[in-house]
Amino acid sequence: MRTAGRVARLRERFDELKVDAVVVSSEANVRYLTGFSGEGWAVIDGETTLVTDGRYTLRAEREAPGLQVVCRNGSMRDVVVDRLKRGGATRVGFEADHLTVNARNDLKRGLRGIGLVPLAALQRAARMIKDAREVKLLRQAIAATDAAFGAVCKDLAPGMTEVDLALEIERQLRLAGADGAGFPSIVAGGPNSADPHAEPGRRKLRLTDNVKLDFGGVLQGYHADLTRTVFLREPTRKQREIYSVVREAQRRAIAACQPGVLGKDVDAAARDTIREAGYGEAFSHGLGHGVGLEIHEGPGLGHTSQDVLQPGMLITVEPGIYLKGWGGVRLEDIVLITPKGCEVLTKAPKLDLG
Amino acid sequence: MRTAGRVARLRERFDELKVDAVVVSSEANVRYLTGFSGEGWAVIDGETTLVTDGRYTLRAEREAPGLQVVCRNGSMRDVVVDRLKRGGATRVGFEADHLTVNARNDLKRGLRGIGLVPLAALQRAARMIKDAREVKLLRQAIAATDAAFGAVCKDLAPGMTEVDLALEIERQLRLAGADGAGFPSIVAGGPNSADPHAEPGRRKLRLTDNVKLDFGGVLQGYHADLTRTVFLREPTRKQREIYSVVREAQRRAIAACQPGVLGKDVDAAARDTIREAGYGEAFSHGLGHGVGLEIHEGPGLGHTSQDVLQPGMLITVEPGIYLKGWGGVRLEDIVLITPKGCEVLTKAPKLDLG
Numbered sequence: 001m002r003t004a005g006r007v008a009r010l011r012e013r014f015d016e017l018k019v020d021a022v023v024v025s026s027e028a029n030v031r032y033l034t035g036f037s038g039e040g041w042a043v044i045d046g047e048t049t050l051v052t053d054g055r056y057t058l059r060a061e062r063e064a065p066g067l068q069v070v071c072r073n074g075s076m077r078d079v080v081v082d083r084l085k086r087g088g089a090t091r092v093g094f095e096a097d098h099l100t101v102n103a104r105n106d107l108k109r110g111l112r113g114i115g116l117v118p119l120a121a122l123q124r125a126a127r128m129i130k131d132a133r134e135v136k137l138l139r140q141a142i143a144a145t146d147a148a149f150g151a152v153c154k155d156l157a158p159g160m161t162e163v164d165l166a167l168e169i170e171r172q173l174r175l176a177g178a179d180g181a182g183f184p185s186i187v188a189g190g191p192n193s194a195d196p197h198a199e200p201g202r203r204k205l206r207l208t209d210n211v212k213l214d215f216g217g218v219l220q221g222y223h224a225d226l227t228r229t230v231f232l233r234e235p236t237r238k239q240r241e242i243y244s245v246v247r248e249a250q251r252r253a254i255a256a257c258q259p260g261v262l263g264k265d266v267d268a269a270a271r272d273t274i275r276e277a278g279y280g281e282a283f284s285h286g287l288g289h290g291v292g293l294e295i296h297e298g299p300g301l302g303h304t305s306q307d308v309l310q311p312g313m314l315i316t317v318e319p320g321i322y323l324k325g326w327g328g329v330r331l332e333d334i335v336l337i338t339p340k341g342c343e344v345l346t347k348a349p350k351l352d353l354g
Numbered sequence: 355m356r357t358a359g360r361v362a363r364l365r366e367r368f369d370e371l372k373v374d375a376v377v378v379s380s381e382a383n384v385r386y387l388t389g390f391s392g393e394g395w396a397v398i399d400g401e402t403t404l405v406t407d408g409r410y411t412l413r414a415e416r417e418a419p420g421l422q423v424v425c426r427n428g429s430m431r432d433v434v435v436d437r438l439k440r441g442g443a444t445r446v447g448f449e450a451d452h453l454t455v456n457a458r459n460d461l462k463r464g465l466r467g468i469g470l471v472p473l474a475a476l477q478r479a480a481r482m483i484k485d486a487r488e489v490k491l492l493r494q495a496i497a498a499t500d501a502a503f504g505a506v507c508k509d510l511a512p513g514m515t516e517v518d519l520a521l522e523i524e525r526q527l528r529l530a531g532a533d534g535a536g537f538p539s540i541v542a543g544g545p546n547s548a549d550p551h552a553e554p555g556r557r558k559l560r561l562t563d564n565v566k567l568d569f570g571g572v573l574q575g576y577h578a579d580l581t582r583t584v585f586l587r588e589p590t591r592k593q594r595e596i597y598s599v600v601r602e603a604q605r606r607a608i609a610a611c612q613p614g615v616l617g618k619d620v621d622a623a624a625r626d627t628i629r630e631a632g633y634g635e636a637f638s639h640g641l642g643h644g645v646g647l648e649i650h651e652g653p654g655l656g657h658t659s660q661d662v663l664q665p666g667m668l669i670t671v672e673p674g675i676y677l678k679g680w681g682g683v684r685l686e687d688i689v690l691i692t693p694k695g696c697e698v699l700t701k702a703p704k705l706d707l708g
Binding site (some may be wrong): 037038053054055056057058059071094096097098099100101102103104105118120163164166167170171174179180184194195196197198199284285322324 | 454457525
C-alpha cells in the first residue's frame, strides 16, 4: 500500500520527536498517511488505526484496505484513548497546529498519566516533496484546469454574470476530468478585480473589463491552481501596462525558481519588479505557496519565507497588481522544482503584450 | 448595523465570562458578529476591530462598514496583541474549541502578563436562535434548494453519472437564486447509496437504483440542507418497505419537534421507529443538526443531545437506513421550531408509499 512507506518514515522519526505514538487529526495528513479521504483521525504506534464513524465505514474499507478501521459510536476521544492505552503508549505526539485547545485538553484528561507532546507542522516537510504518483496526479489536475480555462474563454462575452462564469468553470473542470473544483472559483470583472479574493457576484461582464479568473481542479485530493486575467476586447494602454508588469514579475520569479533558493528570494524577484514599476503598494499578498493535498501548503513564497526550494516541490507563482476603483491583474502558474531548475506545468496561454 | 446588537449582547456577558475582551477566530462567529465573510479575526473589547489582510481589504470595507478594519502585513498574532494591549485588556477570552494549541500558545507569549480565558462554544447558544433576517435568508436558501431538486428530477435518467448529476444540481442551485452549493453535493446511486456520505463518482445511474441526493444552497452564508432518495422506475417491494420506514421515522420525529423537547428525544422518536421495523443497526448517524452560518451547528439531534428545542431554531430531521450491498434511503427536511410546535420549511416532494 502506497501510504505504508510514509507511515514507516514517520515512525522512524519517533525517537527524534520523543514519542512512541502519534495522533493525526488534520484531514490532509490523515489522507496522506492512510489514503482515507473522509472525516477521521489516525492513531499510529506500532500499528496504524483509522478512527471514523458510520458515515464513512464503506469509504474507509475501500480507501484504506490494509488498515484497522474503528467506527466509533461514542466520542472520538474515548476510542483514541482506548486505542493508545492498549498499544502501551507513554508519550503521544499530536498536531499542535491543528488540534484545538479543547480537543487537546480533552485528550489529556482521557490519557491521564500518558504524556502529550505537541508537534508542529507534522508532515509539512514530507508533503512538500511530491513523489512520482503525486506529481502525476497534480499534472493531470493542472491539465484539466488548463483545458477548462480554454473552454470557458471560448464562451466569454459581455453580459455574462460572474456567477454564471464560475459555474461554467466548474462544469468544464469536471468535463476535463477533474473531480471538481478544489476551492471556490474567483471570477471578478472590472473594479471587482481589484479585490484579490473577490467572490463571484451578479455583476455582468463589460467589454472594458479586466476579468480575473482564479480556479483549479482537484483530482484524488490533489489541487491545481490557476489565475489568468483576460480582456474582452483589445486592452487599453493602462491594461497593457499593468499586465506587462505582472507578467514580467512572474517571468523573473520563475527564473529564480531552482533548488537551494529561499522562498523569500523568489518573492523578492517578483516584488522588486513590481516596485520598480511604481506599483509596490499594489501587490498586497505573498507570491505563492505549495500545492498538494491542500490548496495552500508548504513551501511558502512570502516575503519572509525561509523555506528552501528542493526538487519535487510544486509551487504557485502568482504576482498581482490591484488598484482600487480600476481593477486588478494577477497571473498564476504552477512550477515544479527540478534538479536543475524548474518546469512550468501550467500551459494556459497568457497575452504577450511586449 | 445589524451585527452591533449581537456584539452588544456578547459584551453584556463579559462579567459572567470573566473577561474584558474577546478574540473571535472562527469564520462563522466572525461573520455573525461583524458581517465580514473573508478570512480574519475580530477583537472585541470596548470597540470592535476586524483584523484581516490585503486580500480582503475591499470586502471588509464593504461588508463591515462601521468597524475598524486593520489589514495586517505581519502576523495576525502581533496585530491582535497590539490591539489588545492598547485597549487595556487584562483578561482575554478566546475560542478554545477553535483556536489551535499552537495559536493559543503564540497568543499567550505575545500577551505576557495578560490572562487568556478559554471559552467553549462561544455564540453557540446565540446562533441557535435565528432572528427574522436569518429565518428569511434560510427560507430563501431552502426554497432555492427545493427548486433545484425539482429541476434535476425532470432530467434524471439512467446513464447519467453521479458527478454529472452533482454538477447539474450545483447549476440549478445558482439558477434558483442560491449563491452556490453550501457543501459538496452527495449523489449516490445503487449500492453507493449505502454509504451515508458517499462522494459522487463516475458510476452511471441504473433503472433499478435508489438514488440518494443530499445537497443544499447557501445564501449570504446561510445553509440549506436537503436529502431525497428517488427511484428511476416503480420501486421494488424492498425499496418501498425501506422508504416507508424512513418516512414514518421522519414523520414521528417531526411530530416530536416542539419547544421544550430535548434533541435526544427527537432522535429517539425516529430511532425507535426504525428499530421497531428491524433496522436499528442500519441507522448509523444522528438524526439531525442545526443549520445557519455553518451547515452543522447547534442544536444537536443525536441520541445523547441535551439541547432543548426553542422557537427560532432551524434543524434538519434526517433519518436513514443503509444496507451494505443493497443501498440506502435517507430523507431530510428542515424544520423551524415555532412557539406552538414546528413548521416544515422544506417543500421538496416525497413519495407516498403508504
